[in-house]
Amino acid sequence: MGEFDDLLKANHDYAATFDQGGFDGIARAGVAVVTCMDSRIQPLEMLGLDLGDAKILRNPGGRVDDLTLDALVIAVHLLNVNRIIIAPHTRCAVASNPEAVLREKLDASTGQDTSWLRLPITSGQETSLASDVVRVTSHPLISSDIKVGGFIYDVDTGLLSQQV
Template sequence: MANFDDLLAANRDFAADFDLSGFDGVAHAGVAIVTCMDSRIDPLRTVGLKPGDAKILRNPGGRVDDLTLDALVISVHMLNVSRIMVVPHTRCAVASNSEATLRERLDNATGLDTSWLTLPVTDGQEVSLAGDVQRVKAHPLIPDTVTVGGFIYDVDTGLLQQLV
């Protein structure tokens, strides 16, 4: 258990002045952000929000998969979400490599056949983003009153560009 000592110590410092106790868990700014798991992205600060303002859904590539759609339905109907941002980013390993390349890298890293693993690769980030936004808009449990937009986050400048 010693491998986590540094993180547990940092957590104790964090908890010493923790101010979210009793928080209701809804998205106070009415926003859900679907983005990549890339550590260069700080989704809340990117759009000027703070903890409690938004629901953050992260996965490789910032893709809208089935589980993400389920979470968005819950967010819209139970957690005050009325705006959804789908935000992949520049220089993304998932978006800039073919499935064959990613699979080869995983096979080499694990020493195993990873052909059974689902990889969220794209045939072009802008095309995939448009498809992901449309997938959210077309979901029968996401009402037309919910605003959905597609953006690219530039990891080198910190800027968002709306594409959809």
């Protein structure tokens, strides 16, 4: 059995009843969500949205890095996005561990020095979230008509709480 056979079988089963083809790629609900890659987060479900409703951008920590900001500009101008939710979460590894701890774990796992690897560490989640909101709202290609909110997603309750 191949390493991906279980996933390919699940995909085949999924495709057998798939009836969502033909979308044009715009965000039908006008929403973009920036969140963490954490598997405890289901961005569409947590907002009551469906396939095709939103653009989902995920990375460690749910931060607005350069690539995420570029994607938001594209989403706003080409993909119908008029609301942006930035939603890191509780109990996030990059928000709750010092860089030295994560780096030590990476060094041990890889057997190499990972000091060259950029880690999206934050020393204060609320402060970083506020900074990310400002980074989006002050971008010259994202107009003030675009609504941007900063939220923390609680992985234990499923609730979002608006911070910014």
